[in-house]
Structure formats: C-alpha cells, structure tokens
Amino acid sequence: MMPAEEPPPAPADAAPAEEEETFTLTTGVGFRAALRLQDSENPKKIFGDQWFDELYVEPRFSGRVTKEVGWAANFQASGGTVQGLEVRTLDLYGQLDFADEFHIWAGRLLTPSDRSNFSGPWFMSPWTYPGVYFGGPYIGPRGTEELGRDTGAVVWGDVGEGMFKYYLGVMDLDGNPGDPAPFSQSPLYSARLAYAFIGKEPGFYGSSTYYGSQDIVAIGAAVQYQNDYTIFDEDGMPAVRDDLLEINADILAEFNLGGAGTLTFEGAYYYFDTDAMPMDHHFFVLASYLTPEMIGIGKLQPLVRYQQAMNDDTDQTISQFDVVLSYVMKDYFAKLALAYTHANVSDLGGGTDQNLIQIGFQIQQ
Template identity: 25%
Template sequence: MRKSLLAMAALMGVATLPAHAWRVKVDEQTFANIGFSTMIRGTYEGKRKTNEKSRANFKVQLFNITASGQVNKLVYFGMNLEGTRAIKDKYCDEIEDGEPKCTERTSEPFGVRVRDAFIGLKFADELRVQAGLQRVPFSRASLTSTYALLVPTSYAGQGLGPGVNPLNVQTNIDVSPRDAGVVVWGNVAEGMLKYYLAVTDGATIGSSTDDSLAYTLRLQFTPTMLGFKPETGYTVSDTYLGKQNVLSIGAGYRVVGRNGRDTKMWTVDALYEQKFGDIVPNLQVGYISVKDANGTSDLDLSHIYAQGQLLYDQVVGFGKPALAVKFEQNKRKASGTDPKNTRVGVWAHYYIKGQAAKVSLGVDSVNLNSAAKANVSGGGKNFTDVTLQFQVQF
C-alpha cells in the first residue's frame, strides 16, 4: 500500500502524503486517499507592543482533511479542507496615500474553508494540466506545506506592519499562497528539469476585487547525473528526512495586475540534503523580490532566508532527533521609510514517525528596526517566543 501511496504522491504532487491514509477503492483505476492532519501548539509570546504583556497561548494551529485520488490514469483530483477558528488578522486591499489600506477581520469560528480543490489531467510525465484552487508555483515557500517546514513559525511578517513580508503579496497581500486558475507543469528528462506555467485570477482570496490575471513561471533544476533524486511532485518539502539525496535549484517569476499597475516578483532558491551514514545535513537558501507591491509605485519588498537541519537518522528512545536553525529578513521600501524585521529561529525536532508524528520545541527571536516598530499600531518591540508543538498526520 505504501508504494501505491507514494506513486499517488508523485502523480498528485502531494509532498507530505501520509503513509497510512485511508484508501477508498472503486476499481483498479478509480480510488481516493483520505487523510487527516493537525498541529497543536502552545507558545509563550514575548511583548510585541509597548503597552502589552507577555502571555501564554494554546491553540489548534492547523486542522486539515484531505482527499486525493484518480478517476482513471488520465484524470486525477485533490482537495484540502482546513478548519478555521475565531482569529483576527489584517486584510490589505486598497491603496491610500501610497500605502496599503488595511482593515481588521475576524474569521468564522469553528468553520471549514477550502484551501485546495483541483482537477488534473496527466497526459505524460512531461505534461500535466491542473485547474482549480491550488498553490501558486512561484517559490519553494509557496509550494511547501506547513507540515513539512523545518521552522513552522517562519515567514511570519504578519502583524509587523502591512507589506513587510513579501510572501503576503503572492496573491496581493493575502497570507495565503493559493490562487485559482490553470497550471501546466511537468518533469523533463526524468525530473532533471521541472517547469510550471500558471495563469490564475490574481485577485486576493476573499476579496470581491477582480483585476487582471496573474502569470507565473517557475523552473527547477536537479543534477540527476550526480546521483541526486528530483522532486517530481507538484509540491516540495523542506526535508525528506534522509530518504533521498536532493539538490534542487529553482527560479520563479510572477506578474500580478493590480490597481492599474503590475506587481512583479522574482525569486531564486536552492535545497541541498544528503545522507552521510547516520547524519543527514540539510541546507536551504532563498531570496524573493517584489516590485510595485499591490500595484503601488515604489512600494518594494524583499525577503531573504537561510536555514538548515542536522538529523540523526537513528532511533533514540522512540524517535529520531534533529536540530534546525533559520535566519530570515523582511524589508520594505516606500515613501522614504525602510521597515525591516529579522527573525532567528532555533528548533529541536523529535520525529517519532517522520512528519506523521512529530514533537517540536523552538525559540524565535524577532528584531525590528525603528521604522518597523513605528509601523506597528501602539509601537512595536523586539520579542522572543518559545513554542512547543505536536504534529500528527494520517
């Protein structure tokens, strides 16, 4: 069964398909794999504003029900439902005086929203077409599941001022890296080269605004002639936990029409992971640049990161220990101000059964420059968080 599920992962592009999903089988060609995933998190949060106090919070960080399968060898499908909770966040849509205009919104408590829903046609390994709501094939960050991140609290520019984090503008300053449309993608030369071509709505999810379409191109190269295994699925992962040696180099470009002006984004990234005996080192770097964010002239954003992990690939007690670190920096340049925040995270992971059962303990330290502190209502502060997280996938 595990081989068939891994084959399905390659077909569907699900990087973290659980090894024990429930399979509903109609016949040899028609089946679906049903999965369940969740994250439970407790965090001691440092003071983020001058008038705030430190606090401890417990929450269900993520809750997902997934289905993936095929109707026949040509037609496949995928679906991801995510539980929602009553949380407040910022939604930035219109531009006012050269700045994104943000309003606070509250999600529906105890609801469910569709995160992914698509239908695909696999004509060949080199040519597949997916239509629906799916991840934007722009950067490694946008193609990586939260369940497969080395530092699950990373890419966290939200709350540090509108537009600081360029990941928020992949669908126009929305925190979701999803967009609705059509993606043509495939693997050439048995995965040595992977390509994506996407035409999507480009409108912020949850917004009634309907602007120009978004166009995305991503290329990813793996030197398979050196013995490295390609990442042939639609999505990717921060780590493969020593199950395959990976060296992937990617580049992406995205244009989104907004407010009568194009927002242009480009990125470069690379992942290296190789098993040496019982030790599995991992290194990933990336850079994202956004020009005229949200269709605003001279509102430019950038994000740079470097991260790594050392995994001891032997069971100690009842799991495999690993240590991960990450550095990331978000910058914004507009109207003579340059907000910048820098985050350093150190996380210890205990992989009880890979990503399917994992306990993580991490410390994140965030530093804001004076412009970023002034960009936070009430006055921002440097802060440090300590997080304990449990993760399960089935």
C-alpha cells in the same frame, strides 16, 4: 509420399481482457497545534500569557476517474485561536494528467512560486512558515497570501522522473475581472523552473527536507507578473494599486552522512518591484542537523534560520531569528517542535520587537 500433417487446432476464443479499474478514492488527514508563550501586553517578554496560535485539522480527499483524469478536495478547520472557529477550502481542483511531462490542473490550488509554497508547513523542518514575521507583515510571492493557494490553472511537467520540472500558471481568476476599475484585478501570471543536480523530486508538490532518505542538491527560480495588483483596506476600498513584478530563486542541499547524521542547508531570495508590497527584498537561510540514530521513538533535529526584509524607499529593515529543536518520530508524519523566535520589527511604524516560544505538534497520514 507422406501425408500432410493436420493443421493445429484453432485456438479457443481468448477471454475478453478485464477493463482495468481506474476509479480510486484516497483520504487523509493532518493535524497541527502550537502553544505560544508570550506576554500579550509586552511582546518582548516570553512568559506571561499562553494561547494556541495554531490549532487546525485538514481532511484531505483525492481520486481518479480514469488514468488521465483526477481531482482533489482539501479543507481546513481551525479553532481555539484568536480568530475563533473557521472552516476553509484549501484545494478544490481537477486534473488532466496526459503524461509525466504534461499536466493541466485547474481550480483552487497552489500558486506555482517558490519551494516553500510547494512544501507548505507540513513538509519543511522549521515550525513557522518563512516570510511570516511576528509583529510584522507576511512577505512572500504573490498568490500565496491565502494559505498558498489561488484560483486558476497550471500547466506543469516532470522530466527525468523529477530531475527537471516546469510550471506555468494563470492565477487570481476570481479577482472580479468584470467589475469596473479599481475594484477589478488582472490575472496573475506565475512561472517556475526547478532542476535537481543530485537526487530527484517527482510530482507536482515538493519538500524542503527529505530527512536523509536521499541526497539532494536542487535549485529553482520563479517570476510573477500582475497588472494593476490592488491592495484593499479594511472597508473593502482600494488602498494601493500598482503593477507587480516578483522574482525569486531558491536552493536546497541535503546530505545523509551515514553514521554522522544528515545535514540540510536551504536559502531563498525574493525581489518585489511594486508599491503594492510592503518590502522590496526578502531572503532567508537555514541550516539543520538530524541525528543518525533513534533516541527513544524519534530523532533530534536542531535548526537555525535567519530571515530579513528591506524596503528601498523607506530604508526600513525587519529581521527574524529562529532556533528550533524538533523530535522527529516519523519524518513528515509525526513530530514535536520547540521553537524560540526573536523578531526585530521596530523599524516599522508602531512595530514592537517580539520574543516568543512555540511548542508544536504535527501528525498526518
């Protein structure tokens, strides 16, 4: 009878797994400046005066406390413009990131509206933001009037690594809800859906160009509602008070044609059902081309954009045409832009058509 084999020695106590370090801090900064050439006394004339109509720096901070808990705080300091020196809070919000498909962010953050707002001026090819009419009003989704941000909470999710995204926001929660009417405002409800047929767009934010890094065909749609939305005059008194319904839709198509360069097409349409907005309809379309090879330290990107807004009740129509030539040195992070703009705003009471040139410089990291 063979003796039984000795049992294997007991394994040594495993060393306790080191707890993963999750606390992180990320910093960044962005800088934009634009010199404007336009006659201040006769806005139809390009030359005559020059001044910086954009000059600002954005310090950016974000961090994670745990894998699921994070925060962001971004600021803007501007100076040298007609408004003088000004420091503003852009973003100040906390993040609960339970899964790619389910997040809750709350504080001061981007209003979930259109692609342009998720891109901002930093991640789009035109130099000026759509809906900004020189010599006229800003026409855009509710909750984007203050640098695209408002105070509230957003539930959002990313399905299929950026193939489909949804956003549900309750915004304008700093609208003095405890004050008596007409000084108080109800919350703004804003929802958006986005789907990419080609390519993927993961994460909360978005872009209006990928500079050829991927082919993309994506659509998005949003709806907003606010009860008793109020416009205040210069003295802080209610001027217009009305329920607001806003609907918009957008499309982005970009194709890298290899040695033939990169083509980009974008369009968006907005409908406003309220007396508290200056226009009832607004749309823009653009097309751009990015050269395939470097010319010096960058690539050239010519672009054209047309936008128009209409008021059904007054039959007023305003429009704007932009031609931009950008020198893209590092995608979103370093570029120069030379832009010509013609704005037809004479249909507005007292409006004067505008012609101007902007020379812009953008860097960020």
